[in-house]
C-alpha cells in the first residue's frame with residue numbers, strides 16, 4: 531500500500547467539464563490572448579478589462595453546464611476513503627475539485643473564487659463579480675482587490691509546501707497536464723528522486739515529459755481516473 535499519494539491535475543481534467551483555457555492558437559478571448567489579460571502589466575494598464583475577463587470565468591463556474599466529471603469525483607472519493615495520505619495539487623483555477631467534494635486543494639496557479647488585496651495581502655473567498663469599486667473587507671481600501679490568480683511572470687502559490695509533499699510521496703499521479711508549464715512539469719522529477727516512488731501519468735495527449743513517468747496511459751481522465759482509484763481502493767481491501 532502507498533503511504534503518501536500526491537495527485538497533480540491540469541487543464542485536461544477541467545476541459546472534460548467544459549472549462550476553456552484560452553491557451554493555444556485559437557484560445558482568444560474577445561481577440562485578446564491569455565498573455566494579454568493575465569499579467570500584472572495588463573492589470574496595471576487596463577484593470578477593467580482584466581476584471582471582466584475573470585468575472586466571466588468566475589460566472590461560468592456557476593452555470594449548470596459546468597459540473598465536476600467522474601475524474602474529479604473519483605479523486606474526492608480517494609481522498610475520503612484511502613487510509614494513506616492523498617494530497618491534491620492543481621494547476622487549474624476553477625473550483626471543480628471543491629465542487630466534487632475535495633476538501634484540501636492546493637491551487638498552485640491561484641483560484642477564480644478568491645480575491646486578494648494588493649495593499650494588505652489578505653486573500654479571501656470571492657464568488658461574485660469583482661471590480662475596482664469594491665473595498666477590501668480587511669483593510670477597507672478601494673481599488674486594491676485583484677483576482678487571486680498567478681499571472682504570467684508571478685510565482686506559483688504554496689510551492690514550498692507542494693515540493694515538500696512531492697519529496698515525501700511514494701505514488702505521484704499526474705492527470706491532464708501538458709508537461710509544458712513549469713514548475714508543475716518539474717514535480718515528476720522531484721518524485722523520481724525517491725527510489726521507491728512510483729509515477730503515473732494519465733492524459734488525452736501524450737505530455738512532452740511522458741518519458742519521465744514509469745507508467746503512461748493515454749485516454750480520457752473521466753475514464754482512466756475512476757479505474758485507477760478503484761484499483762487503489764481494491765488493493766487496500
Ligand SMILES: [Zn+2]
Nearest residue numbers: 647650666669
Ligand atoms: Zn486589504
